[in-house]
Amino acid sequence: MSVATSSGACAAPVIELPEILDLKAAAALAAEFLGHRGEELTVDASRVRRLGGQCLQVLLSAAMTWRADEVLLAFVNPSPDFVEGLARLGIARADFIDQEQPQ
């Protein structure tokens, strides 16, 4: 996973999710998010090929945390596999995206 500062209108750092979001990726992913706690954050899901249950927990928890902190967390460029993975795990894409938007 790589983190970069977006050069576009949004200056939020960007977390690029790795291709494989399995058991091995969960701890690193959680640490990555925690390192940006309190910051507006963009999550690029364009490379994701596989989404597992534990990484989904991290993503959902991060979304919940950012919402609680009232900070923007945006998921962008979801790959078809990412969207399919969410659907398989019972998370509709719209629900997921809506969920982490600050109120």
Place this chain on the structure above:
Amino acid sequence: MDPMAAIKQTFFQECEEQLAELEAGLLAIQDGGYDGETVNAVFRAVHSIKGGAGAFSLDDLVHFAHVFETALDHVRSGRLAPSHEVLGTMLRAADALADLVRAARDDGSVDAGRCDALADALRALDPDAAQADEEADGDDGEIIDFQPVPLDQSIFDDDLATGSVPSQSLFLIRFKPKPVLYAKANEAAVLLRELAGLGEMTVACDSSALPLLSELDPEGGYLSWSIELKTEQDEAAVREIFEFVEWDCDLEIERQIGEAPGEPDVAALIEKMQAAVEAELSALGPTPIPVSEAEPAVIDFAKAREKKSLQSAGDQGAQRADPALAGAAAQTTIRVDLDRVDRLINLVGELVINQAMLAQRVQEAGLARASGVASGLDELEQLTREIQDSVMAIRAQPVKSVFQRMPRLVREVGAMTGKLVRLVTEGEKTEVDKTVIERLADPLTHMIRNAIDHGLETPEARLAAGKPEEGLVHLSAAHRSGRIVIEVSDDGAGINRARVKALAIGKGLIPADAALTDDEIDNLIFLPGFSTAQTISDISGRGVGMDVVRRSIQALGGRISITSRPGHGSTFTMSLPLTLAVLDGMVVTVAEQTLVVPLTAIVETLQPKVADVHGFGGGARVIAIREHFTPLIDVGRELAYRQGDADPLSCVALLVECEGGFRSALLVDAILGQRQVVIKSLEANYRHVQGIAAATILGDGRVALILDVDAVVASSRADASFEQLLATAG
């Protein structure tokens, strides 16, 4: 180690255990000594391998295991009778599965054509394929063989639910993975995908238990899923998806009755009845798959099997109950890296040496035996020995791990030679040090090959000789006098002594006029370069003769002998030490050198008298012991410590027993004592020395050599024969 690599390694270790269970189970079924649990155990073994392989994307393995599992399911459901032919195919399939597992583990390759052919053979076992025509004739289809559910019915027994489900059923599934599910490389997403493959599915994720990120354990299990599945499959198919994770998740599967209007759904009815029985059994709650600690006996039993797969590789065979027998007790075991055990053994070896040194110092200090130091030292010695025994017990492993490789070998060699062979094993639980076991596999393999290839006759020859068509190879292990004795016997034609002798003469191994006893002729096959096969075969004649087998056994501190009865078969007997780490030895001096003679070889010690010692020509001497003449061997001369013969009257004779029960008297200068010594390999630290088995460190810090009694006696006999030959020639 990378956590995934570690999990994978564990998977392959467990695969070996499952493969062993699979083969043992299939053989038990073949022998007729099985029950429903044996069939279930066999099925589960293949199913577990398939499950684990799926988690690691080992597609070839998954594919083959799936086909195998399907065939086994037919046996399990009673639709396919486990005939000799069916089991033959399944045993070959078990071999192919083992090859696939090992190829996946070692990044090797397998004979894909063979695997495909076996997969086809397994598919051809499907009774539905054979019965399709009959059913098309207006038969009512499958008859569901309903039986009352026995109280010890395992939850894996879904036989009652294998009936066809004519229309769609609706299942409500609640699934909450525990962290351990993920830790074992299983994945909720994969399970949900497999479930989706059964029909139309809607999934709802419950994330209400999820904490904020700062409190989240990234490898925890917080999410749960509620699933509605409409499928034509039965409940067994749904449960099967969760079968190898069911102890690692909370799982509820409910079937909504009434989804199939029209004809009464017999299968659903039976399932309902089964559920009712299970609910009664499950006294603590109505959950179909309870996971609490206080479970009814039926669940404890299943958990016992689960725990069993976690047993240490070191004592799996000892601890594991026979898979053919239901009701194995749970054992609490851990897997320990062998290096750690070896380190412990080395340290205990050092402790033994150190304790001996300390004892020596105390003795040198002139302390009285009654002093506190001396008695404390005695206690230390006793404790050291107990520690030593306990540590050795950790390494002790049943010979089963080697024996269980042999059925496959027998099948393969039998097929190659066109001989019908039955292997009977005995004493598989006999324990011996792991190092010995590891080095036993090769000689044993060769001897079994030899027994089938050279020992057993062809089916036609056997029938002609009035024997059963099927030859018998018997492999047994037992503890005897502090050693392990392994026997390989066959009921073949026995050694053709005339041919053996002619061959030995032809090869110049013995003089043409040599007068040999039957026993001596039989033992000619151990001579280097000797091969009784007229043509070198692929099976036993791989450039490895029985002399190599004998050398490997001797390198283990063992002995091998043969007895043969013409027309009735041959028996090879190997006698091996239980451990290669320590031995009880007699410390002796020979020409001012200190030597250790293994105590197991010594029958008695005696002081030679002048009247008992006789010259025998060619410099050889014998000693009369209780009216028997026994060769007297001067160890000092054999090891070239001295040129001339020692005076027997000023020496001590050790009566030793060698391979084949042959006795000799070894002449040494004096006996210093008897003690346990730690064996240090001479080959690993220096080089092989003729007549010497190993070395050890004595209490005074000096290195003492451990005598290879068999080698010394054999060398002395060879010398004598040579001298006799010279005398004859002269």
